[in-house]
Amino acid sequence: MRVLVDADACPVKQEILRQCKARRIPVIMLIDTSHELHDGYSTVITVDKARDSVDLKLINLLSPADVVVTQDYGVAAMALGKGAMAIHQSGTLYTKENIDRLLFERHLGAKLRRAGxxxxxxxxxxxxxxxxxxxxxxxLLDGVSEVRHAD
Incomplete structure (x- = not known):
C-alpha cells in the first residue's frame, strides 16, 4: 500500500506525512512545475504544468492497494474504478455509493459558472x-492495513 496525494492545493499534507511516517507507509506527492515541495519523507513527483497533468500521472501510478488523497471528484472516480480507495481533504471517503452524486454536483457547479x-x-x-x-x-489507513494483513 502507498498513499498518493494530489498535492498542488492539498491543505493536509503535514497530517498525511505524520500518519504515514508513523505507520511506515510510502507517500507519493504529485505536483506541477509551479509548486515546490520538499518534506524529507515522501517521494515528490513533479510534472509539467498542463491541464490535468498531475491527475493523469497520479492515475497512471495507481495500484488497487493504494489510497488517494484528492479534492478532485474526477480523480477520485478514476481511483475507485482502478480498485483503490480515495479520501477528500475534508475526511469524506469517496465510495461507489457517493461518487455519482458528487460528480453530478460538480457538473451543476460548472454549468452555473459557465452561465456567469x-x-x-x-x-x-x-x-x-x-x-x-x-x-x-x-x-482508513488502519482499516486498509488490517485488510491487507488479513490476506
Whole structure:
C-alpha cells in the first residue's frame, strides 16, 4: 500500500506525512512545475504544468492497494474504478455509493459558472476540519492495513 496525494492545493499534507511516517507507509506527492515541495519523507513527483497533468500521472501510478488523497471528484472516480480507495481533504471517503452524486454536483457547479453565476464562497479552512481529516484518514489507513494483513 502507498498513499498518493494530489498535492498542488492539498491543505493536509503535514497530517498525511505524520500518519504515514508513523505507520511506515510510502507517500507519493504529485505536483506541477509551479509548486515546490520538499518534506524529507515522501517521494515528490513533479510534472509539467498542463491541464490535468498531475491527475493523469497520479492515475497512471495507481495500484488497487493504494489510497488517494484528492479534492478532485474526477480523480477520485478514476481511483475507485482502478480498485483503490480515495479520501477528500475534508475526511469524506469517496465510495461507489457517493461518487455519482458528487460528480453530478460538480457538473451543476460548472454549468452555473459557465452561465456567469457563482455556486457560493468556500469558507476558510479550520483546525477542526484538519482534525476531522486526521481521524478519517487514520481510520482508513488502519482499516486498509488490517485488510491487507488479513490476506
Amino acid at each position: 453565476k457563482r455556486a457560493g464562497n468556500t469558507p476558510k479552512r479550520t483546525r477542526e476540519q484538519d482534525r476531522a481529516f486526521e481521524r478519517a484518514f487514520a481510520a
